Amino acid sequence: MAxxxxxxxxxxxxxxxxxxxxxxxxxxxxxxxxxIVYEPLHVPPNSIVLPYSPLRCKSCRSILNPYCMxxxxxKIWGCPxxxxxxxxxxxxxxxxxxxxxxxxxxxxxxxxxxxxxxxTSPPTFIFVIDxxxxxxxxxxxxxxxxxxxxxxxxxxxxxxxTFGTLVHxxxxxxxEIPKSYVFKGSKDVTKEEIIDSLGLVDGxxxxxxxxxxxxxxxxxVPEKNIRRFxxxxxxxxxxxxAVLDELQGDPWHEYAHxxxxxxxxxxxxxxxxxxxxxxxxxxxxxxxxxxxxxxxGPGMVVGKDFSESLRSHKDLxxxxxxxxxxxxxxxxxxxxxxxxxxHVLDIFACSLDQVGIAExxxxxxxxxxxxxxxxxxxxxxxxxxxxxxxxxxxxxxxxSFNGIFEMNCSKDLKVQGIIGPCTSSHKxxxxxxxxxxxxxxxxxxxxxxxxxxxxxxxxFEVVADEVADDLPPQVQxxxxxxxxxxxxxxxxxxxxxxxxxxxxxxxxHNTEVLISGFDQETSAVVMARLASFKMETxxxxxxxxxxxRALINFCTRFGSxxxxxxxxxxxxxxxxxxxxxxxxxxxxxxxxVFNSSPDETAYHRILLNKETILNSVLMIQPSLISYSxxxxxxxxxxxxxxxxxxxxxxxxTFFFIVIFHGMSIVQWRKEGYQNHPExxxxxxxxxAPQNDAAGLMKERFPVPRLVICDQHSSQARFLLAKxxxxxxxxxxxxxxxxxxxxxxxxxFEAFMEHLHKLAVRS
Numbered sequence: 148m149a150x151x152x153x154x155x156x157x158x159x160x161x162x163x164x165x166x167x168x169x170x171x172x173x174x175x176x177x178x179x180x181x182x183i184v185y186e187p188l189h190v191p192p193n194s195i196v197l198p199y200s201p202l203r204c205k206s207c208r209s210i211l212n213p214y215c216m217x218x219x220x221x222k223i224w225g226c227p228x229x230x231x232x233x234x235x236x237x238x239x240x241x242x243x244x245x246x247x248x249x250x251x252x253x254x255x256x257x258x259x260x261x262x263x264x265x266x267t268s269p270p271t272f273i274f275v276i277d278x279x280x281x282x283x284x285x286x287x288x289x290x291x292x293x294x295x296x297x298x299x300x301x302x303x304x305x306x307x308x309t310f311g312t313l314v315h316x317x318x319x320x321x322x323e324i325p326k327s328y329v330f331k332g333s334k335d336v337t338k339e340e341i342i343d344s345l346g347l348v349d350g351x352x353x354x355x356x357x358x359x360x361x362x363x364x365x366x367x368v369p370e371k372n373i374r375r376f377x378x379x380x381x382x383x384x385x386x387x388x389a390v391l392d393e394l395q396g397d398p399w400h401e402y403a404h405x406x407x408x409x410x411x412x413x414x415x416x417x418x419x420x421x422x423x424x425x426x427x428x429x430x431x432x433x434x435x436x437x438x439x440x441x442x443x444g445p446g447m448v449v450g451k452d453f454s455e456s457l458r459s460h461k462d463l464x465x466x467x468x469x470x471x472x473x474x475x476x477x478x479x480x481x482x483x484x485x486x487x488x489x490h491v492l493d494i495f496a497c498s499l500d501q502v503g504i505a506e507x508x509x510x511x512x513x514x515x516x517x518x519x520x521x522x523x524x525x526x527x528x529x530x531x532x533x534x535x536x537x538x539x540x541x542x543x544x545x546x547s548f549n550g551i552f553e554m555n556c557s558k559d560l561k562v563q564g565i566i567g568p569c570t571s572s573h574k575x576x577x578x579x580x581x582x583x584x585x586x587x588x589x590x591x592x593x594x595x596x597x598x599x600x601x602x603x604x605x606x607f608e609v610v611a612d613e614v615a616d617d618l619p620p621q622v623q624x625x626x627x628x629x630x631x632x633x634x635x636x637x638x639x640x641x642x643x644x645x646x647x648x649x650x651x652x653x654x655x656h657n658t659e660v661l662i663s664g665f666d667q668e669t670s671a672v673v674m675a676r677l678a679s680f681k682m683e684t685x686x687x688x689x690x691x692x693x694x695x696r697a698l699i700n701f702c703t704r705f706g707s708x709x710x711x712x713x714x715x716x717x718x719x720x721x722x723x724x725x726x727x728x729x730x731x732x733x734x735x736x737x738x739x740v741f742n743s744s745p746d747e748t749a750y751h752r753i754l755l756n757k758e759t760i761l762n763s764v765l766m767i768q769p770s771l772i773s774y775s776x777x778x779x780x781x782x783x784x785x786x787x788x789x790x791x792x793x794x795x796x797x798x799x800t801f802f803f804i805v806i807f808h809g810m811s812i813v814q815w816r817k818e819g820y821q822n823h824p825e826x827x828x829x830x831x832x833x834x835a836p837q838n839d840a841a842g843l844m845k846e847r848f849p850v851p852r853l854v855i856c857d858q859h860s861s862q863a864r865f866l867l868a869k870x871x872x873x874x875x876x877x878x879x880x881x882x883x884x885x886x887x888x889x890x891x892x893x894x895f896e897a898f899m900e901h902l903h904k905l906a907v908r909s
Contacts, residue, residue, distance in 0.1 A: 158257045158645045159189025161760050163673050165664030169651040174609040178701040182673045183605045184760055187552060187631040188597050195249055196259045206231035209555045209628050212646035213253050219243050227626045228555050260642040267638040270548055271377055271431035273306040273418045278397045279407035280438035287524040288436055289391045291533050298537040301381035307390060310414035311397025317390055319383040320375040325390055330417055332410025335445045341420035347372045373425040405451045409439055412446020412477055419481060423488040430548025430634045431490040437502045445477045448503040457501050460740050474506035482513040486570045489549040491596035492516045497524045505745035512753060515568035515596035519849040520750050531850035544848060550594035550633035557625040559611035563587055566676045567603035568757045569594050580608050585680060597633055600759050604676050624650045662705060665721045671728035672763040679737050679752045690738045698729045702906035713903035730898050731768040762801055769800040769869050774835050786871040790886040797836045798866050803852040804843060806836045807866045813857045871895045
């Protein structure tokens with residue numbers, strides 16, 4: 148892997164196999180899919196932005212890159228994808244071996260193009276606020292939004308919609324008195340009805356033909372009418388804050404024994420219609436702040452009566468969730484509208500109960516939106532995430548908009564599809580496979596929203612019967628090119644281009660070369676994403692059994708052993724940790740949905756499919772750091788034996804961070820030793836994990852929940868649930884210094900013992 152690690156830092160690309168088998172038959176024997184996880188906005192250490200348009204192949208439309216074959220005498224470049232010979236234009240007349248343009252330098256496999264003639268337009272944010280919350284909660288939310296508006300650049304356009312029993316679209320351009328347009332929450336509204344009700348199109352422009360989705364052009368809506376509802380922050384910050392100050396809870400909720408009448412679906416539809424009429428094709432986001440489930444109109448997930456409980460996983464499996472299918476269909480329709488317009492749906496859900504994320508998920512994922520879940524609008528998870536969302540520079544997310552992702556590959560490969568935050572453009576090309584995984588049947592996808600952590604998982608199949616060993620070197624390797632055209636946060640359009648090459652395995656019997664290119668972390672993440680996808684799309688799919696079969700076949704294929712002798716089994720260094728990843732994946736919240744709500748499961752899977760490899764691995768197999776007097780902070784095994792009375796443990800699961808104190812530490816802390824000058828070492832020991840946790844929370848989005856607990860306390864379950872149960876209540880000898888776990892789950896040792904037996908059997 149040392150040969151490929153630099154490629155990740157430069158290109159943001161990681162593969163399950165960095166050396167691919169040269170035939171379809173051998174690829175099938177690899178068990179783990181031939182897949183790529185790519186970061187479309189990855190910034191190389193020495194990134195360059197070229198102020199001109201890229202040079203494309205006239206045959207396959209691929210872009211000039213360092214792997215092209217060059218003829219400096221004839222001023223010709225050969226495309227590595229289709230082998231078509233192209234002439235350099237007049238602007239490249241000075242190209243030579245000593246005068247290469249930046250995109251041909253070997254280290255510039257990732258470049259960005261920013262032509263100066265591209266139109267610029269500021270992004271738009273529409274705030275959709277749920278008023279069916281407690282007065283105290285609404286106060287916390289308003290405080291956070293006032294702070295958020297202050298963080299936005301002055302040129303950004305903002306709009307405001309509030310909803311409860313009714314939907315109010317506020318006219319920010321009329322600052323004399325508060326003014327809003329009201330929509331009935333029980334009735335679905337179309338984009339045309341929204342345009343007509345808001346008076347966006349006057350008599351002169353009603354006859355104009357809609358212009359379509361083109362950046363900066365409006366569907367017959369005059370600029371003066373747009374500026375009634377969408378204004379730059381610099382022009383409407385006072386009126387926006389004034390509306391928030393006067394905002395009160397929904398006045399129509401009368402019954403304490405019933406749920407509030409909340410028309411979330413109509414509010415989101417109104418926001419989508421307003422964006423589609425005013426700024427089609429230009430970067431825009433709908434920021435929905437939800438405090439409970441939709442109980443009225445389209446998108447409804449539960450009735451108003453508390454006797455009717457919210458759907459569970461068991462209800463969904465049995466088909467006993469009466470509103471689920473209709474709600475999902477509504478949000479699928481909404482997602483298609485948003486994708487066509489080029490706009491994103493972001494959800495900030497703050498409630499002790501479910502709010503309907505399982506239904507809304509399709510609209511969030513298809514538009515590549517962001518989701519945050521917390522228990523209250525006063526929760527540090529919510530407040531910290533809002534600050535990061537609207538922050539700029541290193542503290543922000545680097546939000547980008549309206550992206551189109553295209554890919555090209557060598558003719559011996561075909562793309563099966565993508566699992567991730569995108570929508571297929573159904574642009575089927577020569578490298579599209581008939582086998583579909585995720586969003587397939589295309590070589591182009593819409594990435595409506597992008598940030599610096601966004602990743603997509605691409606699945607490929609090898610279609611060649613074999614790769615001849617007498618071919619020239621440039622043909623004994625295969626190529627990929629990923630092109631992302633997007634609207635930068637500054638408003639300008641950019642093109643991000645990454646071109647990579649990898650070698651074929653010519654000798655089918657040489658598994659050592661194949662093993663040398665295996666990436667354990669990427670393979671674990673790809674298997675997790677694929678298992679989650681299958682659980683949602685295939686009925687009666689048993690993820691645990693599927694993972695077990697895959698791992699057994701993988702160990703049988705690549706392990707070193709003598710038949711029927713489990714003690715002789717071993718794996719190469721490049722493969723040794725992979726069974727441990729699968730063991731933890733089987734126990735994770737992505738596979739085991741017991742004791743999780745559908746909203747929690749949807750939330751976890753959205754982030755798994757979107758985040759970087761490092762963050763996704765944390766979700767599957769958390770990191771554990773041990774703090775003690777005898778040594779500096781050091782990694783510890785994710786095992787119950789890591790618990791000791793004189794240790795502090797820091798567990799990072801991405802979703803939450805746990806600081807766990809052993810019993811001796813707890814007793815010393817209660818005695819107040821940390822306050823005595825002679826025990827400053829103990830005070831430093833207590834502060835160290837707190838400081839490290841604060842550092843992790845500062846750079847993480849969404850901000851993780853912080854759990855500080857003591858050994859044998861109720862919240863210690865957050866740590867114990869993630870540890871390998873090597874010592875349980877059934878063990879012959881209990882833990883001497885640590886703890887035991889009361890569980891019937893199998894330990895990692897027993898899991899590996901059974902795996903060895905099955906892998907080596909005849």
